[in-house]
């Protein structure tokens with residue numbers, strides 16, 4: 001699907017190293033986990 005490829009080109013996503021979920025890169029670029037996994041570790 002060309003449209004799908006174009007989507008991933010324009011919006012780079014990171015893959016959570018914990019659950020493998022894709023998430024948009026936040027301001028804190030050092031985060032390699034999605035907000036859910038990151039929050040679970042913090043608490």
Ligand SMILES: [Zn+2]
Pocket residue numbers: 016017018019020021033034035036037038
């Ligand atoms: Zn995760």
